[in-house]
Amino acid sequence: MGQFREVTSGRRVFQRLYITIMLWFVGRAIVAASKADLDVKREFDGLPDGLTFSLGVLPVGPRMVIRKEADGKVRYLGQGKGEAIDLDLTIKHMQAFFMIFSFQESTPTANARARLYVDGGVPEACAVVRILDIVQVYLLPKFIAKLAVKRYPAWSWTRHTLVRSMVYLRTVTGI
């Protein structure tokens, strides 16, 4: 007779909490960067008005939802419950999301390792990934950001200091 047992998969409480906080912060930072940074603004200008995109993790989140309004403004919609999503970027499992957001694995590496799948237009998804890269460079110190992005950008001193301060201020205050 063999041995049989049934296992209920556990929960990742710490990782879930960490990712929820990070997504909340990054979501607000994207909105802030869309106002303060020209490159992010340009990327959003290229996206269709009314586009709602989400970045989350399977099977039940957490996720962040962001919408580009008809007037071009960008809004962070939190978990976006009940929102119709046009572009859904989903990481296949919590561990991969944690590795990306704890900077053990860069976004391009995670893409290459098939951690992410996209439901929606690929050009728009690429634009969102580019926006995320810029926001990560704003939010993180250089030695960490270098782990998170493929190539650390050569920005001007003004952008590194003044624009970054603006992004931080807007993210924290929500102005």
Next chain:
Amino acid sequence: MDTGVKQFVFPSKIGAGSKALEHLPFDLGGFGAVRPMVVCTADLDKEGGLKPLEDAFKGSGLTFGIYGMDEEPSLEIVREVWTHYNDGGFDAVIAVGGGSVVDVAKCLTVAAAGSPDALRTLLSEGGTADNTAPFAWVPTLELTGREAAPEACLGGQILHGTALSPNLVAVDARMLSARGARGLAEAGLGALASALCLYEAGNVNPLALPYARLAARQVMNGLEPLLSAPEEKGLLSRWFGMGEKREEEVAFATAMAVNGSLRQEARKSLTFVLAEVLAPVSRCSREVLAAVLLPSVLEYAHRVRGEDLSDMLSAVGDLDLLCATPVQQRAEAALALVREKINGLWLLTEAELPRTLAEAGIERETLLGLCDEASGMAEGWQCHEVETLLLAAYNGTRPDPRNQSTRSPQEAS
């Protein structure tokens, strides 16, 4: 007869490398499976070998069953696992390990899609298994090389069918623990033989060739480091898990997964036909015999029949060697590398693996008596050709078209 149409089936999705196990819940979801059942050995479960898998399923919201086998595989075992499977409402099978565990898991997928009686009928009457439940395989280093092949063995009876190949293979370094040198070497030799035997005939299936090349290269590069004694690690390396042969292990297990689909092609080759004939009179497995026969068959094909084997160097050597070797010398260089590899494994396994048919425990008279049967099964090969290369493989010498060894056995040794 060459119809001009080539076919090759590769039914498995292979995920190999960092955190490959974490993809399983998502990939199983692609088959509509939400409640998988894991089949492994009871020892593996007891020793905590399933912990990486359990960790990978954390946060997925799935519930899964684990069946630890502690007996030799039989129809009764399959019936017992199926009872758990059926009563628990499971909808997919994950085999963790190799050999008999995978055989039981494959039979379970057949029973799950039909019933144990359907499996019994298939086993007793023969036939093709064409309907199975979703099946994933997580390799450990307990490999035989047959795991990813479209076949299963239960109680000495063989079941065939493309549906028996795993739908998913997750090769994760965390699951690859070391095992005895001989078993691993045997599995590696079998994989090398089934990859390289595709080159023996001039009309190689071009669709299978990239897979054969990949499998051969991974085995050539990965097997010796795996079998050699591990280096002493420092304290820091032990703490942080550095300096381990992770890449070789993953590459080797991936090669074994790829190799499974080459088995169908390999079975048609002269190397495996001869190995099949000789297996009952030898103390070695069919796979090891195929590896012993391989150099002789390839040398005969190249030197006597004039087959162009220059392309084989890209499978057994690295790019530098390929570029540095003139086209006219590539076949000889590749053949030398294959011989060198097999002899190297003999050394690493402390002379446990044979290099010649004589070392495989086959008598010369028995061998000559089997020549007629072998040549009858080998399509396109004459009796004297088969005899020549069997004698060459027996003595470990170069095949001689005049049916004589070019060197005496003493000289060869």
